[in-house]
Amino acid sequence: MSRKLGLYLLTLVMVLSLNFLLVHLMPGDPLVHLLGEEGYARLTGDAASALRAELGLDDSMVRQYGLYLIKIGTGKWGWSHRFGQPVFCVIASRLQWTLVLLVPALVVGTLAGGWLGAVAGWRHRDPRQRILGTVFLCLYAIPAYCVGLVVLVAAACWTGFPLVGIATGTSGFGTTAAQWLLPFTVVAFHGTAYKYIIMRHLVRHEIDQPYVATALSKGLTDRQVLFGHILPNALPAFLAVVALNLGFMVGGTLLVEVVFCWQGMGALIYQAVLARDYPMLSGALTALAVSVLAANGLADLVNRRVDPRIAEGVPVA
Secondary structure (H helix, E strand, O other), X not given: OHHHHHHHHHHHHHHHHHHHHHHHOOOOOHHHHHHHHHHHHOOOHHHHHHHHHHOOOOOOHHHHHHHHHHHHHOOOOOEEOOOOEEHHXXXXXXXXXXXXXXXXXXXXXXXXXXXXHHHHHHOOOOHHHHHHHHHHHHHHHOOHHHHHHHHHHHHHHHOOOOOOOOOOOOOXXXXXXXXXXHHHHHHHHHHHHHHHHHXXXXXXXXXXXXXXXXXXXXXXXXXXXXXXXXXXXXXXXXXXXXXXXXXXXXXXXXHHHHHOOOOXXXXXXXXXXXXXOHHHHHHHHHHHHHHHHHHHHHHHHHHHHHOHHHXXXXXXX
């Protein structure tokens, strides 16, 4: 467990270091990347010198890096010239909308994909399951934002759902839920496709194990064998793959947010790139990296509860 924790901390330090180098190794004056070209142009010579001293840009790189880590730890992530607010406050506001979209989609995709994939793996000779597998494979092969564009066009033609945007805190629950439904559907279905493929493969691999033949010879039903014996053995590997896929799922969700104008982290990063708001971009990437690491850590803890062999350090075939 301590080794895992050390790896997570090392990964976090590497991410923070890359964010630090993102600004300091870019060509030109770091103040241009911190303030934006317009903000830098409004500074006089004395004001620029004073600000450079205040931000510690006159210090050595080692000292700047140390101060950067301290500020990250205390929530002082800089100032966003695009939004006119502290970076940490803007990210805290936007991150909740991404979680509102991502967490339910992750839960639904994991449960639906796991259950459908388990059944498909057990009945892999059924022609209907082969057709369903082909459909899910095609759905997974298409990027999530492309699926979102197709859903957006279809919704514009045949439904009355609000197509884009997100309600503010003053809007009603019904308006927010209606705007949430389409992007949630896209992210959930795309996540279901991948998890279906993984679970189907895992179950098919377990079918050939001797314990399955032993369970069937005892007179157990297909349902008892599948959900009582095969699924518990396939579940640790399935959860590990889900955790590893979370980073890719986050990336897909961010692009879906841009398609549907969902004001979460995806739209925030897109707006920061357009405005060249480097403090906001660096802070957003840091927040996403920490979120993905936390989710992977949670998946490790769940795996240890599901499979005692992992907690005891026993190799799992």
